[in-house]
Amino acid sequence: MSERDEYVNKLKARLDQWDAEIKKLRARAEEASADARIDQQKRLAEMRAQRDKAEQKLKEVRQAGDEAWDDLKSGFDRAIGSMSKAFEDAMARFK
Numbered sequence: 001m002s003e004r005d006e007y008v009n010k011l012k013a014r015l016d017q018w019d020a021e022i023k024k025l026r027a028r029a030e031e032a033s034a035d036a037r038i039d040q041q042k043r044l045a046e047m048r049a050q051r052d053k054a055e056q057k058l059k060e061v062r063q064a065g066d067e068a069w070d071d072l073k074s075g076f077d078r079a080i081g082s083m084s085k086a087f088e089d090a091m092a093r094f095k
Helices: 003-031 034-063 066-092
Strands: none
Touching: 003 034, 003 066, 034 066
């Protein structure tokens, strides 16, 4: 398996994990009081936005040619790291 394939698999696993977290937190938000639900819906929207950005990066990785992949990898790493932090920050405010 190539380095890019491993990277794609790792990113796909992260997206799957985020999907599961969003689903779990959405269920909690539905049970919350009206005021808390509004705040939690805002956090869920932030989390979904970060997840969608990561999915777009995954598409870019898949479409990049071999030479482009080598040039783009460090940029992808920084972008995914930033999205991960934003997702985790939004998730932490849920607790």
